[in-house]
Amino acid sequence: MRAMVLREICEIKVEGKTQQREGITIKTEPLELVDLPVPKPGPKDIVIKVSACGVCRTELDQIEGRILPPKLPIILGHQPVGAVANLGTSTTRFRIGDRAGATWIYSSCGKCKFCQSGEENLCEQFQGTGCHANGGYAEYIVIPEDYAQIIPDKLIDFTYVAPLMCSGVIGYRSLKLTGMEDGKTLGLYGFGSAHHLVIQMANYLFPGSKKFVITRNPAQKQLAKNLGADWVGGIEEKTPEKLDCAIDSTPVWKPTIFALENLEKGGRLVINLIRKEETDKEFLLKLDYPKHLWLEKEIKTVANVTRRDGEEFLALAAQAQIKPQIKSFKLEESNKALIELKSGRSPGSKVLRISSDK
Numbered sequence: 345m346r347a348m349v350l351r352e353i354c355e356i357k358v359e360g361k362t363q364q365r366e367g368i369t370i371k372t373e374p375l376e377l378v379d380l381p382v383p384k385p386g387p388k389d390i391v392i393k394v395s396a397c398g399v400c401r402t403e404l405d406q407i408e409g410r411i412l413p414p415k416l417p418i419i420l421g422h423q424p425v426g427a428v429a430n431l432g433t434s435t436t437r438f439r440i441g442d443r444a445g446a447t448w449i450y451s452s453c454g455k456c457k458f459c460q461s462g463e464e465n466l467c468e469q470f471q472g473t474g475c476h477a478n479g480g481y482a483e484y485i486v487i488p489e490d491y492a493q494i495i496p497d498k499l500i501d502f503t504y505v506a507p508l509m510c511s512g513v514i515g516y517r518s519l520k521l522t523g524m525e526d527g528k529t530l531g532l533y534g535f536g537s538a539h540h541l542v543i544q545m546a547n548y549l550f551p552g553s554k555k556f557v558i559t560r561n562p563a564q565k566q567l568a569k570n571l572g573a574d575w576v577g578g579i580e581e582k583t584p585e586k587l588d589c590a591i592d593s594t595p596v597w598k599p600t601i602f603a604l605e606n607l608e609k610g611g612r613l614v615i616n617l618i619r620k621e622e623t624d625k626e627f628l629l630k631l632d633y634p635k636h637l638w639l640e641k642e643i644k645t646v647a648n649v650t651r652r653d654g655e656e657f658l659a660l661a662a663q664a665q666i667k668p669q670i671k672s673f674k675l676e677e678s679n680k681a682l683i684e685l686k687s688g689r690s691p692g693s694k695v696l697r698i699s700s701d702k
């Protein structure tokens with residue numbers, strides 16, 4: 345099978361966004377196209393013939409070493425969807441041809457207090473798809489059936505389903521963690537792949553709420569307006585009303601501080617990111633306790649996803665017909681997709697279209 349592999353940590357070359365780091369090569373093609381045997385399932389695994397796989401910011405973090413893959417080379421990608429092509433001898437949930445996909449959670453221990461209480465996202469032995477095990481930038485992927493998601497039939501086209509598997513599921517978890525209710529105001533800092541889906545969820549779940557989008561990217565501003573944002577502004581702007589709930593999905597610190605300033609008393613800011621970049625860390629020194637944190641403001645982060653998040657969100661996506669705006673690339677164009685993602689040129693989600701199966 346054809347697959348794109350990461351062999352070494354490097355810096356992706358993008359005009360104006362490339363930092364020279366000691367001992368790190370700068371590359372325009374961080375991933376390499378290789379031919380590998382189709383993976384075989386263990387007793388409790390399924391093999392999916394990947395139709396499409398979403399491209400996520402986490403891949404940039406992995407390639408550039410902010411999240412170190414435990415082993416190299418590795419096939420990245422944690423949003424693969426397609427049809428089941430092979431089954432382990434002890435599998436029970438799937439049949440050949442079933443529509444299935446993976447999310448960021450590849451496996452967890454199943455025994456610790458977190459796993460026992462449905463918070464497997466916090467398990468010490470949490471394993472990430474395309475991180476601890478080979479991911480979906482490939483024609484086939486093997487995953488444990490217990491951690492695979494069933495794709496509802498109502499979500500017809502795999503190309504549009506792929507970005508739901510991370511951007512959608514983690515966006516859903518972030519929204520849940522804000523404590524959002526109908527009528528409360530919601531602020532979204534950054535408007536990448538996750539937030540352009542979050543606003544669609546919020547429109548459906550909280551029709552009586554005002555949604556404010558904060559981004560400096562003109563294409564993202566336009567998309568936010570098209571998707572029904574009540575107001576769109578820049579990072580340093582005051583939102584028209586204080587935010588009861590906010591999510592920060594930006595890779596830097598400045599928006600976090602401004603989000604706290606706009607937060608309502610008793611409001612909650614959820615940071616949806618695995619790693620913040622270090623570039624503007626000194627901005628945190630502007631944190632002013634009375635202005636930014638006092639009066640019972642809360643900050644919470646979101647880490648990973650659970651299987652339940654996936655199930656709940658896919659059901660919601662089917663019901664609300666949540667549809668990403670996508671730009672698709674061929675498997676061998678993965679590097680191009682990653683460069684575009686890093687440059688921030690096009691809004692919405694990027695998807696690798698790996699086979700023509702629907």
Ligand SMILES: [Zn+2]
Pocket residue numbers: 400401402422448510511
């Ligand atoms: Zn992701």
Ligand SMILES: [Zn+2]
Pocket residue numbers: 452453454455456457458459460464467468469
């Ligand atoms: Zn566990």
